[in-house]
Amino acid sequence: MLIPALDLINGEVVRLQQGDFERQTTFASDPLPLAQAYAAAGAEWLHVVDLDGARDPAKRQIATLQRLAEALPMALQVGGGIRQQTDLDELFQCGVQRAVIGSLAVQNPQLVSSWFDDYGSDAIVLSLDVSIAEDGQAFVATHGWQQTSELTLQQVIERFLPAGLRHVLCTDISRDGMLGGYNTELYQQLKTQYPELVIQASGGAAKLEDLRQLRAINCDSAILGKALLTGQFTLEEALACWQNA
Template identity: 35%
Template sequence: MRLYPAIDVKDGQCVRLKKGLFNEVTVYSERPYEIAKGFEEAGAQFIHTVDLDGALKGHGVNAETIKKICSSVNVPVQMGGGIRTLENIQEVLDLGVYRVIIGTKAVENPDFIKAAIDRFGAEHIVVGVDAKDGLVAIEGWEKVSDKTALSLALAMKDIGVQTIVYTDISKDGMLAGPNVEQTKILSDKTGIDIIASGGMSCMDDLTHINDAGIHGAIIGKAIYEKRIDLKEAVNLFESGASYSKASSMPKADISFKDLKLDANGLIPVVVQDYVNDEVLMLAYMNEEAYNKTLETGIMTYYSRSRQELWVKGLTSGHFQYVGSLDIDCDNDTILAKVRQVGAACHTGNRTCFYRNIKTWNR
């Protein structure tokens, strides 16, 4: 089971609401990025964030805070709140967010979700299904639609959605336990990844979610109120799984002198997205680039065209944060798995490999 520690942002602060009520606010930190760093240090492999002001106003409000959270950690961040247009999605991804959560728009215009998946890929689009008494709530939970949670979830599956965050609003921020029964129904009926949200209060709640075969759980207030120890929960429910998949692999103590280089003294680097293994690009490293990457955790290459060191994203802002570096059996190719901010390709495409030559259907 995947755990998603939560940071809800209001007025640039880390807060929690009760039942989604904006007049029931508890402030836990004025520096949400420090909370994010603490989550990563505790072993979290994904962080959940919500722009509460954005959810209410229908547009992003806390962009700088979200950007700082993303740049402070090397694990992926998903974010919801105020996302209404394709341009909004691009803006949020450019902040360093890996997955965008869309709620209101999914109810009002399902075709928008289809367009978002077609443009950005299903791995970057999550639908938020927030329910009051079984009916989906929208616009920062201020209004209730006539759609049931299950009907919306099934409709989203039909258009290609792979992940849904399901929140029982009556449970949110109440430390009263999650709605396991309804969440399991969504999980069983749709067969896609359902992330349970609302009411997590103790380790037993997480056990119930895990035993129900549900993909993941968002934990918020229980962490802040010290009812759940995140490090202990990660160790118990994620079995030490690492986002870089490196923890189960043998470590190699390799310096640049151990590598087999090409005629120009360079080694090729195949770059993949560490969440879905999408191949993003191919680049090259010299010794300086290799050592700088190891030192900073930011992918650095040698540009053959400019004949100079190249910190990926230094001018575009599309940095690549290292998840893992692996070497092949012949020591002549590096495989880098990264958290890609924005586009990997200079053309503005997510990957450099966006043109198909031919596909064989066998």
């Protein structure tokens, strides 16, 4: 499926270029009308990145998230600064269906593994953002892309498969927000190695052909952020393309 995405700072819809808070563009003062338009177009899920929560969990935009959850027919998956179980509980209590876990999967894999037991495989998405080395190896980045770990994408995935890992959102950092197309080789490799996983591709969509290429390699889902906000194509066009590819 196609999953539209909204990044939020102080309740406003923004985009950061390659995760840099100094390169921020504001697209809307209120996320609800945009999200309602996505729902009307046929989206079943909305991906929300709480950038305030990512910087400081105490500033998580719970009121905004709850407003979206109550007003929308879509299911929500939300990420940004989830560091302890109370963060998860707070999100689920305000109506979020899936929590997106990033850096913590590398920093505290034992804790994150326990959450698969507590909440189930469908309630947790591992967001694994990668930097591609010269030899083609994908290394997982942490701390809002400020640090690159010594763990490969495959090593992190293998760590969580026994715990029940099902959903993986993978972003090639070099592609994010650049409108240069997806790293289809990366997703093809993941689908070949781990056919049991539900892979969400993120970073780079610029034209409908990018979606056709993803569909051709049997990628399960694509996150659409900047391409929709900047009018590269509409969600209606994207959904028609995805269904017909």
